[in-house]
Amino acid sequence: MNSDLIRVFIGHDRRIxxxxxxxxxxINSRASRPVSITPVALSQLGHVFKREWHPLQSTEFSFTRFLVPWLCNYSGWAIFTDNDMIVRDDIAKLWDLRDDKYAVMVVKHDQLANDSVKFLNAPQTKYEKKNWTSVMLINTAKCKALTPDYVNTASGLELHQFKWLESESLIGNLPPEWGHLVGENQPNPNAKLVHYTLGGPYYNEFIDCEFSDEWFLEKENMLYCAQLEKSK
Incomplete structure (x- = not known):
């Protein structure tokens, strides 16, 4: 496997x-090395993912994110991120933080949600290690417990609180700027990855949130198409 290829999996939700x-x-517009981006899309995983929709699920990838090690055949490293984010720096800098002594590396947020409802009227669940799984550097060879059978049957807390690891010492720490929580953390102009965890500017209710202007600029740049010059 080419270690220069940065494998990124992004949660995909058909509603947004x-x-x-x-x-x-x-990610692509700032990356200094080759990046492979794969959507973690429920519509593409029906042959292995058999869980029924649960009322506490706020996204279609609440549980399918834990299939990333299986998708990688438990070989090499990968990055998983939620979709309600933008990266403001070179993703290679995050990739270079890999440490083989860990099974997974995350921003260890110390917070409980303040609101009872998330975006799209999904219920907000309070639990330890909340948002830890929103950005993960995954050493897939050390995550072989995450089989499709386990992901299909384990509880949400077992999955999101890393109960599938033998020890919490296998959870490494990422710098907080790689998981800035808009509306939860103090404003940080130096954030490298911005997470609109409560709802982003694509919803009218959050159109003026922190980093909203940057999200709209990113969207505009994503839609850009250079026009052909008219021949004289």
């Missing part, structure tokens, strides 16, 4: 496809 496209563009 624009988020995936904007997030992917924000």
């Amino acid at each position: 496809p624009v988020c995936f496209s904007v997030m992917a563009h924000s």
Whole structure:
């Protein structure tokens, strides 16, 4: 496997496809090394993902994110991110933080959600390690417990709280600027990855949130098409 290829998996939700496209563009437009971006799309995983929709699921990839090690055949490293994000720096800098002594590396947020409802009227669930799985550097060879059978049957808390690891010492720490929570963390102009966890500017209710202007600019750049010059 070519270690220079940065494998990125982004959650995809059919209700807000624009988020995936904007997030992917924000990565590609700043990357200094080759990047492979794969949507974690429920519509493409029906042959292995058998869970029924649960009322506490806020996105279509709430659980399918844990299939990334299986998708990688438990070989090499990968990055998973939610879709409601933009990257403001070179993704290679995040990739270079890999440390083989860990099974997974995350921003260890110390927060509980303040609101009872998330975007699209999804219920907000309070639990330890909330948002830890929104950005993950995954050492897939050390995540072999995440089989399709396990992902289909384990509880949400078992998955999102890393109960599938033998020890929490296998969870490495990423710098907080790689997981800035808009509306939860203090404003940070130096954030490298912005997470609109409560709802982003693509919803009218959050159109003026922190980094909203940058999201709209990213969307505009993603839609850009140079026009052909008219022949004289």
